[in-house]
Structures are given as C-alpha cells and as structure tokens.
Amino acid sequence: MTDKKLHVPVMADLAAKGEKPEYLYWVGCAGAFDDRYQKVARAFAKILNHLEVSYAVLGKEESCTGDAAKRAGNEMLFQMQAMQNIEVLNGYEVDKIICTCPHCYNTLKNEYPELGGNYNVINYTVFLDEMIQAGKLKLENNPFKGESITYHDPCYLGRGNKIYDAPRNVVKAVFGDVKELKRSKSFGLCCGAGGAQMFKEAEKGDKEVNIERTEEIIERRVDKVASACPFCMTMLTDGIKLKNKESELQNLDVAEIIEKALEL
Amino acid sequence: MTKQILFIISLAITLGVFAWSVKRLWTFFKLTKPSYPIKNIGARISHTLDVAFGQTKIFRKPVIGLMHALVFWGFLVITLGSIEIVIDGVFGLERSFSFTGWFYDFVMASGDIFALLIIIFIKAFSLRRSIFRIKRFTGVEMSSKSYWDAQIALTFIGFLMLSLLAFNVGYISNHPNGYEGVYPVSAAIVNLVNMDLGWLQEFGWWIHILLIFAFANYLPYSKHFHVFLSVPNVFLANLEPLTKYPNLESITKEVKLMLDPEAAYDESEEVARFGVKDVEDVSWKNYMDSLACTQCGRCTDVCPANITGKLLSPRKIFVDLRKRMDEKGPIAIKGEDDGKSLLRDYITEEELWACTTCNACAQECPIDISHPNLIMDMRRYLVMEEAAAPAELNAMFTNIENNGAPWQFSPEDRLKWTEG
Numbered sequence: 001m002t003d004k005k006l007h008v009p010v011m012a013d014l015a016a017k018g019e020k021p022e023y024l025y026w027v028g029c030a031g032a033f034d035d036r037y038q039k040v041a042r043a044f045a046k047i048l049n050h051l052e053v054s055y056a057v058l059g060k061e062e063s064c065t066g067d068a069a070k071r072a073g074n075e076m077l078f079q080m081q082a083m084q085n086i087e088v089l090n091g092y093e094v095d096k097i098i099c100t101c102p103h104c105y106n107t108l109k110n111e112y113p114e115l116g117g118n119y120n121v122i123n124y125t126v127f128l129d130e131m132i133q134a135g136k137l138k139l140e141n142n143p144f145k146g147e148s149i150t151y152h153d154p155c156y157l158g159r160g161n162k163i164y165d166a167p168r169n170v171v172k173a174v175f176g177d178v179k180e181l182k183r184s185k186s187f188g189l190c191c192g193a194g195g196a197q198m199f200k201e202a203e204k205g206d207k208e209v210n211i212e213r214t215e216e217i218i219e220r221r222v223d224k225v226a227s228a229c230p231f232c233m234t235m236l237t238d239g240i241k242l243k244n245k246e247s248e249l250q251n252l253d254v255a256e257i258i259e260k261a262l263e264l
Numbered sequence: 265m266t267k268q269i270l271f272i273i274s275l276a277i278t279l280g281v282f283a284w285s286v287k288r289l290w291t292f293f294k295l296t297k298p299s300y301p302i303k304n305i306g307a308r309i310s311h312t313l314d315v316a317f318g319q320t321k322i323f324r325k326p327v328i329g330l331m332h333a334l335v336f337w338g339f340l341v342i343t344l345g346s347i348e349i350v351i352d353g354v355f356g357l358e359r360s361f362s363f364t365g366w367f368y369d370f371v372m373a374s375g376d377i378f379a380l381l382i383i384i385f386i387k388a389f390s391l392r393r394s395i396f397r398i399k400r401f402t403g404v405e406m407s408s409k410s411y412w413d414a415q416i417a418l419t420f421i422g423f424l425m426l427s428l429l430a431f432n433v434g435y436i437s438n439h440p441n442g443y444e445g446v447y448p449v450s451a452a453i454v455n456l457v458n459m460d461l462g463w464l465q466e467f468g469w470w471i472h473i474l475l476i477f478a479f480a481n482y483l484p485y486s487k488h489f490h491v492f493l494s495v496p497n498v499f500l501a502n503l504e505p506l507t508k509y510p511n512l513e514s515i516t517k518e519v520k521l522m523l524d525p526e527a528a529y530d531e532s533e534e535v536a537r538f539g540v541k542d543v544e545d546v547s548w549k550n551y552m553d554s555l556a557c558t559q560c561g562r563c564t565d566v567c568p569a570n571i572t573g574k575l576l577s578p579r580k581i582f583v584d585l586r587k588r589m590d591e592k593g594p595i596a597i598k599g600e601d602d603g604k605s606l607l608r609d610y611i612t613e614e615e616l617w618a619c620t621t622c623n624a625c626a627q628e629c630p631i632d633i634s635h636p637n638l639i640m641d642m643r644r645y646l647v648m649e650e651a652a653a654p655a656e657l658n659a660m661f662t663n664i665e666n667n668g669a670p671w672q673f674s675p676e677d678r679l680k681w682t683e684g
Contacts, residue, residue, distance in 0.1 A: 074653070110507065110508035196660065209572050213568075
C-alpha cells in the first residue's frame with residue numbers, strides 16, 4: 001500500500017504551542033513497529049482525523065507499558081517502564097487515553113493507578129461504538145457487501161475487562177451481523193500469544209494454539225475474521241497462512257473495517 | 265437418656281477430631297504470606313449470592329451444572345435439618361424446630377424431595393466417573409487416589425440421603441395420627457410399603473448423624489473439603505478484573521530508590537524473596553484455593569496450552585500446592601527444610617512458561633481460583649531470583665530496557681507508521 005504521510009499530532013509539539021489535546025492515542029509498540037499492525041494504527045488515526053477529534057500521540061516519548069515483561073515475571077522491568085511512562089503522562093497532565101492494544105489498555109487501566117498513573121483509559125472499540133451510537137460516525141456504505149464475518153475475542157479485552165459488546169456493535173454497524181464462533185465471549189479461546197508467549201516459541205505440544213483457533217474460524221465458513229488486538233492479529237494471520245486459506249479468509253482489525261467503510 | 269449420652273459423646277469426638285484437623289491447617293496457614301485486603305463487604309456478599317448460592321459459574325455447563333446446583337441447594341435445606349438433629353440429640357427432643365410452622369413444613373418437604381433427587385444425581389455422578397471416560401477427570405494430577413476420594417465422598421453423600429429418607433419414613437410410620445413437617449417422598453414410601461417401618465426412625469436417625477460426623481472429619485483430608493470451603497472461597501475471591509495482576513510492593517520500593525537515590529534506605533526491612541518458589545511464598549488465599557479446589561478440571565478443560573497438548577494443567581498447580589503443603593508444612597513448622605520445593609520438584613518450568621495468561625481457567629473456576637496469578641508469581645521467582653527465563657524472553661527484556669519496545673527497533677522510529 002502506498003499511503004500518504006498521515007497527519008498525526010504529537011504531544012510535545014502541541015505542548016510547545018501551549019495546546020492540550022482531549023485524548024492521548026496510545027499507539028503501543030505493535031502499532032509503531034509491527035508491519036501488519038501499523039496499518040491498524042494508521043486506520044485508527046485516520047478515523048480520529050475524520051472525526052476531527054482533538055488528540056495527540058507521544059511519539060518518541062512513548063515506551064513499552066511493560067505488560068509482556070510483567071507477565072513474564074520481570075516485575076522490576078515492568079515497574080521501571082511504568083514509572084517512566086507515568087512521569088511522561090503526568091508531565092503532560094494527560095486525562096483520557098485511547099488504546100488500540102488491549103494489553104496496553106489493561107496495563108494502563110488496571111496496573112498503573114497504584115503506581116501513580118490515574119487516567120481515564122478507553123479502549124478504541126468502546127470509543128468507536130460510542131461515536132456510532134452518538135451519530136458522529138456515520139457508516140452508510142458497506143464495502144463488504146455479501147461477505148460474512150466472525151469476531152475473535154482478545155482475552156485481555158473480553159475476559160480480562162469484560163468488553164464483549166462494543167467491538168461486536170462496531171462490526172455489526174458495517175456488516176449487519178456477526179457470526180459467533182463456537183468458543184466466543186467469555187468462553188473465547190486464546191490466540192496463543194498472551195502472557196509474553198508472543199515473544200517466544202511455544203512449549204512442546206501436539207499443536208500450536210493459533211492453529212487450534214484458526215481451524216475453529218475456518219469451520220465457521222466466514223469470509224472475514226475481525227480482531228481487536230495486535231497479538232491476535234499476528235497469530236490469526238499466521239494461522240490462516242499456515243492453513244493456506246489466505247484467498248478465502250482474511251483477518252481484519254475492527255478499526256480497519258471502519259476505515260474501509262468510510263473509504264479513508 | 266442413654267441415647268443422649270451416646271450422642272453427646274459422639275458429638276464431642278467429632279468436634280474434637282475436627283478441631284485437631286483445623287488446628288493442623290491453621291499452622292500451615294501461618295506459614296503463608298499476606299494476600300490482598302478483604303474490603304467491599306457489600307460487593308462480596310452480592311458476589312457470593314451470585315456465584316456461590318446462585319451457582320452462576322457452575323451453570324456454564326448447563327446440564328451437569330443443574331445437577332450440581334440441585335445437589336447444592338438440597339444440601340442447604342438438609343443442613344438445617346442436620347442442625348435440628350444435633351439439637352434434638354443433645355437435649356433429647358424430637359423435631360425441635362417444628363415450632364417454625366410453615367417454614368418447617370417447607371424445609372422438611374424440600375429436604376425430603378431433594379434427598380431423593382440427590383440420590384439419583386449422586387449415582388449419576390459416580391457412574392459418570394467409573395464408566396464414561398471424561399477428559400477433564402484425567403491427567404497426571406488425577407491419581408487413583410483422586411478417583412477413590414471422589415467415589416468415597418459420593419458414597420458418603422448417597423448413604424446420607426438414604427438414611428435421611430429412612431429416618432423420615434420411620435418417623436411417619438411411628439406417628440400414624442399426625443406428625444410435624446411435610447414429607448412427600450417418605451409419605452409415598454410409607455403408603456407403598458405394607459410393612460411396619462417404625463424401626464427405621466431410630467436406625468435412620470443414628471446412621472444419618474453418625475455419617476455426618478464421619479463425613480465432616482473425612483472432608484479436611486479430601487478434595488471434597490470444598491463442601492466447607494467453596495462458599496468462603498467465593499466470598500474472599502479476588503474481585504479485580506481477571507487480567508489485573510497485582511504490582512509487587514517490594515519492587516515498587518526498590519524502583520523508587522533507584523529513581524531517587526536520595527531516598528533513605530530502610531535497612532531494618534527484611535529482604536523478602538521475590539515471587540514464589542515454595543509453599544512459604546504463596547499467600548494464604550493461594551493455599552485456601554488449593555484446599556477449596558475439588559479438582560473438577562473445568563480450568564484444565566479450557567486451557568489453550570492443555571488443549572494443544574502442552575504439559576500445563578492449571579488444576580495441577582493447585583493440586584501440587586496442597587500436596588506440597590502436606591509434605592512441607594509439618595517440617596517447616598519445626599523450622600526444618602527438606603531441600604525440595606514446589607517449583608521443580610512438583611511444578612516444572614515447562615508448565616509455567618506454557619501459560620498464555622488468557623484467564624480462561626480463572627473465568628471457568630466455579631470457586632474463583634486465579635491460576636494465572638500464581639503461575640506468574642512463580643515466573644517472578646524464576647526471573648528475578650534466578651534469571652532463569654527462556655532465552656527469547658531475556659532478549660525481549662533487553663529490548664524493552666534498551667529501546668523501550670519488546671522488539672529491536674529504535675525509539676527514534678516510533679512515528680514511522682505515520683509516514684506510510
């Protein structure tokens with residue numbers, strides 16, 4: 001894709017002009033660096049621009065929330081990251097943070113407050129759902145006409161923070177319907193990447209977790225599978241590739257569905 | 265009078281043995297570490313009404329869930345009857361609660377009906393274990409001891425219900441001109457059987473109460489200790505979001521010291537071990553979880569690592585914790601050490617590193633055990649005390665330390681995604 005450079009406001013630049021945005025968009029490491037997931041960050045930034053939301057990103061000042069380090073047992077590293085990030089966030093007097101990554105979301109929302117980081121942390125699917133409900137995000141055409149879709153619940157969004165309906169509402173706003181997987185919502189099956197598994201080989205077993213999940217998605221006979229997490233995206237995309245189903249089944253992030261529907 | 269004396273002696277023995285068992289467990293609890301503070305009593309009560317008394321998590325498997333719920337609700341009303349029996353026994357009375365009128369009729373009638381239902385369900389549970397090969401009742405942690413433990417407990421419950429019915433039948437037979445309470449099942453039996461069943465009153469009463477006494481003292485050594493501990497375990501559950509993993513306070517102190525070298529170092533403070541290596545490192549709540557677990561395996565059944573053939577079984581973590589406490593507790597109380605530990609001698613590193621922290625296990629657990637948090641506590645020990653993380657994770661740590669991202673990218677490139 002040869003996309004143009006996006007206009008994305010950076011916190012430090014705004015602060016230099018004495019401005020303070022309403023929202024901070026927490027891009028996360030995957031949004032910043034993962035080839036595939038960068039497209040999701042772009043999609044979400046385009047939506048924010050389209051909605052003319054007052055926002056900014058931290059850019060070079062953003063650092064890993066420490067989620068993966070914490071789940072891998074490195075509490076020391078996690079807390080160092082947290083303290084650093086909190087210093088930056090508090091320095092800008094940040095109030096509302098929107099996250100695309102559910103791992104960043106969970107960490108910022110649930111684990112930073114005790115360390116002095118108290119923010120109103122919002123998941124982007126909840127934000128998008130609210131924008132649709134409020135009539136600010138108008139989705140008139142469906143570029144996926146005739147296609148069916150299912151939704152894969154990210155553990156840190158669903159079971160972890162009980163966000164099940166918002167992402168489904170957003171997908172439904174475009175597709176009209178979401179087909180449920182056999183294991184969905186609180187019964188959802190993990191993609192296999194949580195708890196720092198993303199960064200290591202799996203232990204010995206009969207099967208990879210993402211293959212187990214991909215097979216379940218394939219069985220559902222849908223054209224698309226929506227997800228809302230960078231790790232899930234990597235795992236499902238790899239799973240679909242390994243199963244040689246790339247032509248029939250594609251993984252899209254919730255934000256990308258809106259981006260396409262709005263032709264951004 | 266003789267009956268009263270015999271009863272009081274058996275009650276005293278029961279309470280004495282039970283107190284001894286509780287004291288033993290209490291000394292084990294004293295070896296453990298503090299857990300989260302128990303606040304929000306209102307929220308805890310409503311959570312308990314929902315999860316324990318409403319059996320909402322049990323109903324996630326609807327068919328077997330309904331059977332369990334009926335057995336549980338039956339137990340609740342039958343327990344009221346058991347309290348009456350104890351009072352009757354001590355004071356030489358008969359049906360001493362009958363003054364409660366319609367409430368008594370209701371409790372006795374439902375207890376009588378539940379007794380029959382429970383006999384049927386208990387038989388089904390028992391056959392299910394012996395005939396059908398249900399995957400979640402298998403696994404390395406499910407020894408033949410677990411199997412027999414389940415069968416013994418089910419047998420106890422079956423005979424408890426049979427003897428209750430026998431007692432009711434005998435009681436009705438002995439009072440042809442009217443009796444206290446309502447007993448639909450027992451009355452039907454009396455009508456059907458053309459025999460003098462009066463002898464069943466004394467016989468059933470004694471068998472029933474002696475079985476209760478024996479069962480109560482069997483439970484502390486059985487996985488069916490959950491009969492006592494499930495409800496309190498749910499009440500004391502972690503009510504935070506499942507994926508909120510508590511911050512380690514001792515680390516917060518260290519990190520603050522590092523960031524602010526001026527801060528005074530309090531040397532009087534004992535340097536605690538980071539994470540969990542053995543039973544002394546777990547919290548009292550972890551240990552209570554292990555005692556309350558009835559090894560139903562719903563956790564392992566939904567574990568993505570287990571489903572895909574990895575070694576990890578969330579249930580095993582808590583079965584091992586209880587076993588290890590049985591082994592280490594008595595030694596640790598004497599201030600001795602056996603050179604073994606929960607980590608490695610019971611739970612391998614391979615199991616711990618297979619967890620995706622997806623919390624499917626914790627979501628499923630009918631009594632709110634959080635397996636991932638204990639697994640991560642053990643990872644903390646491995647990483648912070650032994651630097652024993654898998655190599656790829658050490659690389660990830662280094663990346664975060666150096667570049668502020670788990671991958672090897674420069675923080676200077678953090679806005680590249682905007683360039684297209």
